[in-house]
Amino acid sequence: MRAHVLRRRLFRVLHAGLLACFLVFALFPLFWLLKVSVTPNDLLYSEGVRLWPSRITFDHYASVIAHTEFPLFFRNSAIVSSSTALLSTLVASGAGYGFSRFAFRGRAAIVGLMLVSQMFPLVMIVAPIFRLLSPLGLTDSLTGLVVVYTAFNVPFATFLMQSFFDGIPRDLEEAAMIDGAKRFQALRLVVLPLTLPGLAATLGFVFTAAWSELLFALMLNSSAAASTFPVGLLAFVSKFSVDFGQMMAAGVLALIPVCALFFVIQRYLVQGLTAGAVKG
Amino acid sequence: MTAAATAAGAAPRRSARRRLALVLEPYLYTVPSVFLIALIMLVPLAVGLSYAFRDLVLLDPDSGGFVGLDNFRTLAADAAFWNALGNTVTWTVSSVVLQFGLGLVLALLLDVPFRGRGLVQALVFLPWAVPSFLSGLDWAWLFNPVVGPLPHWFVALGLMTTPDNLLSSPDHAIWGPIAANVWWGVPFFAITLLAALQSIPPDLYEAAAMDGAGAVRRFRAITLPFLAPTIAITIMLRTVWIANFADLIVVMTRGGPADSTQILSSYIFTQAFQRLDFGYASAVAAVLLVLLLAYAAVLVTLRQTFLARR
Known part of the structure; x- marks a missing residue:
């Protein structure tokens, strides 16, 4: 003993x-x-x-805020990341729900499509995307970044949302449908409230990813007016590479929103993945 | 009479429409994502792949012609390509093994209930929220003898004779980005593995414990088989993703010193955006894509046979 x-x-x-x-x-x-x-x-x-x-x-913070364009970059990043998060989550919820509730022709092909989209270095499609967006006036624009980031984030967000939906018993919405609700009504009134943690996790995940993206922000947008925080920080680092205090102050500022968000949503991520994790 | 006829005529029409709606329903949910991915990722991918067979140098008006397999012949004789391929293997395998090993240990630690678990979990997962380029910068600063503590600690531990920057040593520089990558990626494995651990029914452990199985036995007989499918899929996704991940290398070392940290994805980046040679860059990217697809196919097959045997 x-x-x-x-x-x-x-x-x-x-x-x-x-x-x-x-x-x-x-x-x-x-x-x-x-x-x-x-x-x-x-x-x-x-x-x-x-x-x-x-x-x-706190001088470094004061000079970053007062004498650089970081407030502008910060605003741009906030716009791009929150729009991307909303749009990706919306699109991915649809796909995730479809995968979770229906067996349909072409399902395997779509899953394969999503898998292939994760397999190649994104560097390789920078030039083609530029040529695609340029005639539409979507280069050097925040909207262009939102469209591109949404496409990049939908595959993983779909996987996340599917595993959240898998965790919600089908009987719930079937019962609602027997009671006369259309599927979409059942989705809105029964499933949606239950999946709020999942939506929060996906929103947070996509927001973080969009907030971090550097390559496309750098290559598609050239003017300061359409630059995001990572681009601004990188430019700042290469220009003032000895001003460590200011660089790190800018870095800390870039961290605050994503860390705060992540702190709140990380437990939903674990919860949501638990539901879908054991499936073969 | 007319009312009855209308009703009789309408009923089958509505049910046909309804049947059509039922058949189409799953597609309505999935079409927006398919459309977006096809337009923004797969069409550009096809265009990008076609560059591999062309002589495409930006700002060079004579370029753009179709050259067949020329880019691939150049590539086969390019020492820098083979060097980058070797570094890609070192970078990917070390990063994945360390991220997975530490992530598994962390997930097991967090699966045990204790006071303050929620807070500890949130803090220990925090690196994942850090933008990748910023974690690269942060670690570059930590390795910098002027503002970072690491070189001084290495000297104190007898690992270095003078406080030098690890990132400028041709023999060891690659461990800098690997350290940053491990720091940044452990939470991903820990989160997915913790989720898988928490979905193992607890009564399995109780039954095994009653049968007198020790902790190690329980881990091998219950935990590992339950985790195996998750492990296979996360390792596959992660390997592919890390092999393609150039941010940390580009930010921390730009492939140097003397190409000692150049991996294929950073080499593609250099070829495309410093030399503007999009044809060659695409050829390298195509080789990387084929290698990764082959790797993924092998892993998926292994996972299927494993699942089938269970």
């Missing part, structure tokens, strides 16, 4: 110790970003590896 208790305690210590390692590994790079962003320039070199500077300043 004694040995049993001891083993249990040992297991607990080991468990907590390992988790602490993971926490440090996950958070330290973010902590360092924050630390350098509040370190005054004169202390940056003299106190290089100290964990926290002896004096902190």
